[in-house]
Amino acid sequence: MPLSDRGLLLLGLVLGSFCTLLGSVAPGNNSKGHLTEAEPSRADALNVLLIIVDDLRLSLGCYGDKLIRSPNIDQLASHSLLFQNAFAQQAVCAPSRVSFLTGRRPDTTRLYDFNSYWRVQAGNFSTIPQYFKENGYVTMSVGKVFHPGISSNHSDDSPYSWSVLPYHPSSEKYENTKTCKGPDGELHANLICPVDMADIPEGTLPDKQSTKKAIQLLEKMKTSSSPFFLAVGYHKPHIPFRYPKRKIRQSYFASVSYMDTQVGHLLSALDDLQLANSTIVAFTSDHGWALGEHGEWAKYSNFDVTTHVPLMFYVPGRTAPLPEAGEKLFPYIDPFDSISELMEPGRQVQDLVELVSLFPTLAGLAGLHVPPRCPSPSFHVELCREGHSLLNHFQFHDLEEDLTLRGNPRESIAYSQYPRPADYPQWNSDKPSLKDIKFMGYSIRTIDYRYTVWVSFNPHEFLANFSDVHAGELYFVDSDPLQDYNMYNETQGGDLPQLLTP
Structure with a gap:
């Protein structure tokens, strides 16, 4: 059915918004993209511990899931600024990780599958660890941080990103x-x-080995004169499900609790080594996972269940008071100890945010210059970022103030996209190679709606044709939180909602 004039206008806004995003200045920074507060000296530099989990949806106690036992992550959340509405830019491991580790969207990294290296295919873009390395940090990778293989040049982007060779568990x-x-x-x-x-x-098991190695690196860095950036990537709960469907949820939840124990041991070591008062801890996932929603037991879509991810930041003295001598912020908690209680998260932000914001936010929190916003196009620019800085959410002064921070969530927008090889399902619909991509689904998530259009896509020129719309999706989040009822066709004869109007 042809689009109404209103529909065509909105399609233009969709494309225009992606371009506009590249040119504005995020709140909390000055016009040069630098922090408005004084930068600390190198002696006062904060370390960074970045924890990346594979395929973790919001199945955590701190996000309100009462079926999950995740006390160690919940404990981290109780000392952190927790973002309730954070979204990945593509629900596949390699594209998502390259996107948030470079601060660029998939259309800029030109990675939608697992089979290319952005420095060759798109541009020599700087990464988060590379930026910290160039600013005097010792940068280290443990486990699955970049996706292994071609997408990270079979080297986890070494030597650009890391001071030492990345560690992968032998198991x-x-x-x-x-x-x-x-x-x-x-x-x-x-x-x-x-x-x-x-x-x-x-x-x-791999994650047990990763935890052990990460703790060993923390022990070495305790006496170092240089600050460190340590990224730890856990594999669970990423697993091929081979149980009957009645056991899939149980197995996924068990994997989350197992991963929680590893996070608990890692954070407890941070305490034991007296590093908790000088280390930022960021925790997130590359994307979510469907456990039966929409009849799917996978990722590979633009739905909330696969793009909505946990995101939290612990910043010493800012999101929680500095620990006193001998005090432990992160004592290990056995997920299956009957006396463990559900902890409430600390401050919470309702605004919609994106994982491409990780780069400028970590840089700013560590006291480094926040990289400037990217021009459009930005393939020739090595250091810039397409995500908004989230630093304005950390500009609170009273640690006892209201724990729910609200900007204007109705003005915030998150974007995701997903490629398809055909109009109808076929053997490679979930993970098409670049050469097979024929359509791209561009999706806008606001506090009220998820709006997606599927348009033709040229994989050779990396161009989407927004005048050639093959399908659309529109879900009203309040009345349809699982996004089961597509209202797109019902709106074609009338007005579509003003998704991008404040």
Whole structure:
């Protein structure tokens, strides 16, 4: 059905908004993109611990999920500024990670699959760890930070991003080994199951190894004269589900609790080493995961369930008082201890924010110059960012003030996109290679709506044709929080909502 004049106008606004985003100055910075407050000396520089979890939806106690036992992450949230409405830019590991680690959107990194390296395909863009490295930090990577393979040049973007070679657990290579004991008493290759450590090669698991390595690095950095940037990437709950559907949710939740124990041990070590008073801790996920919503048990969409992610920042003395001598902010909590209680998160922000904001926000919180906003196009610019800085949300003075921070969430917008090879489902619909992409779904999420248009896309020129619309989606979030009822066709004869009007 052809679009109404109003529909065409909104399509123009969709495309225009992506371009406009590149040119404005974020609140909280001056016109040069620098922090408005004085920068600390190198002696006072804050360390950064960035924790990235794979495929983690908002299945955490601090986000209101009562079925999950995640006391260590909840404890972190109680000392952090927690963003209730943070969104990834594409619900696939490699594109999402490259996007938020460079501060550029997928249309700029030109990565929509796993098969290209942005420095070759798009531009020699700086990354978050590279920027910290160039500003005197020792930068270290443990586990899955960049997606391994072509998308990070088979090197986790070394040597650009890291001061030392990135660490990957040796037990990763046993991912498909038969370690799950079945009813027949034999070991099978199911990857989600309770395992006996005696049946596991090397007697350990990747995330346990990553935690151990990260703690060793923290111990070494305790006596270093240089500040550090340590990124730790956990694999769970990213897993191929091979249980019957009735067990998928149970297995996913168990994986989250297992990952929570690893985060708990890591943060407890930060306390033990007396680094909690000098280290920013940022926690997020690359994207979410559907557990049956829309009949899906995966990611690969623009729906909230796959793009909505946890995001929180602990900043010593800013989001929580500095710990006193001997005080532990992050004592380890056993997720299955019956006496553990659900902790309330600290300050919360309702505004919609995006993971591309991670770069300018971490830079600003650490006292570095916030990289300038990117021009359009920006393929020739090595250091700039397309995300808004979130520093204005940290500009509070009284630690006892209202814990719910509100800007004007109705003025905030988050963008995501997803490629498809055809109008109808086929064998490669979920993860098409670049050469097979024929359509791109551009999606706008406001506090009230999710609005998506599927337009033709030229993978050779990386161009979307917004005059060739193949489908649309419109969901009213308040009345349809799971986004099950597409109202797009019902609006074609009348007015579409003013999604981009304050």
